[in-house]
Amino acid sequence: DTEVTQTPKHLVMGMTNKKSLKCEQHMGHRAMYWYKQKAKKPPELMFVYSYEKLSINESVPSRFSPECPNSSLLNLHLHALQPEDSALYLCASSQDPGILGNQPQHFGDGTRLSIL
């Protein structure tokens, strides 16, 4: 069982739909991440939230809109996605935003997104 919970596990949407991915952790971690992972590739960082504030945006297209309502929740709002956006979207958390690369990250099991 993972300590980071992502919903839904699977999502199929059309290119005109609006949907949201959700991520929740109750470990008291103050850094949260969104990654995109294509098949047989490593995770690619999209966004980092530090103390509920967006601290890193890796030049992600605006059709992906992150939100951090509180220290336990992270959302990724999706709108007008393209077929190439089909991928596994992973959420992760770590304890201290001041040492992002110096601590383990805890991952959820991801949302498998398919764009029709």
Place this chain on the structure above:
Amino acid sequence: SQQGEEDPQALSIQEGENATMNCSYKTSINNLQWYRQNSGRGLVHLILIRSNEREKHSGRLRVTLDTSKKSSSLLITASRAADTASYFCATSPSGNTPLVFGKGTRLSVIA
């Protein structure tokens, strides 16, 4: 671009054998981490080795780090079918930059 590059890309062994995966990286690091990903699941942190450490053990896992060669290895001893997964190394060029994951090694352990 990825900071770490794993080698080999894929590895197939018999149950009970040892599996060794290597990771090379480009810039100076504070630490190097190894993660496992089972098919269709998220990544699981295995071990973190700091730049001033040369070797670290955790159960059947042994990690070495050679900062002069900018390389690390992950050894899994007495492998089991359940070890079948992708293994990624991850590094950070400095303390407050996020991790960058290598391309990964896909390990298949045949029962």
